Amino acid sequence: MSARLLDGRDVASHLRRDLKHRVERLTEGDAATTPQLAILRSGADNSAALYAASLERAARSVGVEPLLIADETDPLLATISRLNADPTVAGIVIAQPSSDPEHGRRLVERIDPAKDVDGATPTNAGWLARGQPAFVPATALAVIAILEAYDIPVAGRRAVIIGRSAVVGRPVASLLVARDATVVICHRATRNLARETRRAEILVAAAGVPGLVRAEMVNRSSVVIDCGINAVTGGIVGDVEFSAVALIVKAISPVPGGIGPVTPMMVLRQTVESAERRAGRSP
Numbered sequence: 001m002s003a004r005l006l007d008g009r010d011v012a013s014h015l016r017r018d019l020k021h022r023v024e025r026l027t028e029g030d031a032a033t034t035p036q037l038a039i040l041r042s043g044a045d046n047s048a049a050l051y052a053a054s055l056e057r058a059a060r061s062v063g064v065e066p067l068l069i070a071d072e073t074d075p076l077l078a079t080i081s082r083l084n085a086d087p088t089v090a091g092i093v094i095a096q097p098s099s100d101p102e103h104g105r106r107l108v109e110r111i112d113p114a115k116d117v118d119g120a121t122p123t124n125a126g127w128l129a130r131g132q133p134a135f136v137p138a139t140a141l142a143v144i145a146i147l148e149a150y151d152i153p154v155a156g157r158r159a160v161i162i163g164r165s166a167v168v169g170r171p172v173a174s175l176l177v178a179r180d181a182t183v184v185i186c187h188r189a190t191r192n193l194a195r196e197t198r199r200a201e202i203l204v205a206a207a208g209v210p211g212l213v214r215a216e217m218v219n220r221s222s223v224v225i226d227c228g229i230n231a232v233t234g235g236i237v238g239d240v241e242f243s244a245v246a247l248i249v250k251a252i253s254p255v256p257g258g259i260g261p262v263t264p265m266m267v268l269r270q271t272v273e274s275a276e277r278r279a280g281r282s283p
Helices: 008-026 046-062 076-085 101-110 122-129 138-149 169-178 193-197 259-278
Strands: 036-041 065-070 089-094 158-162 182-186 202-205 223-226 230-232 235-237
Touching: 008 046, 008 138, 008 259, 036 046, 036 076, 036 259, 046 065, 046 259, 065 076, 076 089, 076 101, 089 101, 089 259, 122 169, 138 169, 138 223, 138 259, 158 169, 158 193, 169 182, 169 202, 182 193
Parallel strands: 036 065, 036 089, 158 182, 158 202, 202 223
Antiparallel strands: 230 235
């Protein structure tokens, strides 16, 4: 392997220490001010349960109190209204959208944008699109956190994103444009994908297709951020053929161990920011 490894576990560790310190400042002398993060699950999807559990562990590691809520015990629409009104709840996140798209849309739209710490509401999506983000989807923010942690220049660079989802591709594009990158978004209708990816100085793979990015699709100056999390026989793999691509590119994030550990920290960072604003405190 010749590429620099962009280790998300190290990034997450640094973020954890900073957030723990900020929570300690918030709660000095008054445990009642401990910020709470409500983690909602709709349905029995196993991946949602795993993500909820990772958020719970991350929250406890920085001193935020997690509230795990599933719709089997309480109708989520009514629960969200209650959480919106609760001053001790700094953030609300839905671990995975409902299997019913219409129900999922109503759940997201019910969240108070000021507590939407995963940037899911139309209000926060709109502010991000205008270049004035409040809360941002956590995976997209994790991409920026890794680039910043490893001092990877963005301004003036050509960034290619594979994937146009509302939770990764589009918000990553907005965040990179705001940092003066020249951004190209590719998707299933893109003709000659390899021609686009070979020109990338920053390549973000977020298509959800195992091994989509191969060695012949990258160049030696590329920094590759793999956002894919794909369950295959034998474990979890990304959207990039890691072993082959890592021999060519300048830097690459692994799967697992790249974006994955950083994403929960981004939810927690935005939760702590929400709590600080409510307490009239600055970071």
